[in-house]
Amino acid sequence: xxxxxxxxxxxxxxxxxxxxxxxxxxxxxxxxxxxxxxxxxxxxxxxxxxxxxxxxxxxxxxxxxx
Numbered sequence: 001x002x003x004x005x006x007x008x009x010x011x012x013x014x015x016x017x018x019x020x021x022x023x024x025x026x027x028x029x030x031x032x033x034x035x036x037x038x039x040x041x042x043x044x045x046x047x048x049x050x051x052x053x054x055x056x057x058x059x060x061x062x063x064x065x066x
Contacts, residue, residue, distance in 0.1 A: 022030040043064070050060040 024030050045063075047060060047064070051062065
C-alpha cells in the first residue's frame, strides 16, 4: 500500500473516492448479500477519521503502514 498510496499522492491522481461493486455472473450488482468485514471496516473508519481531522494523505499512509 505504501508505494501505491505515495505514488498517487505525488501524481495528485488520488480523488479520495474508490467504489467497489460486487457483481454476479451476469455483471449485475449483488444486492443485500454483502457482509461487512469488521477488520477492514475498522481500518476504513480510521482513514475517514484521519480525513475528517484534516490530515494529509501522505501522513495517513505513513500511519497505516506502521
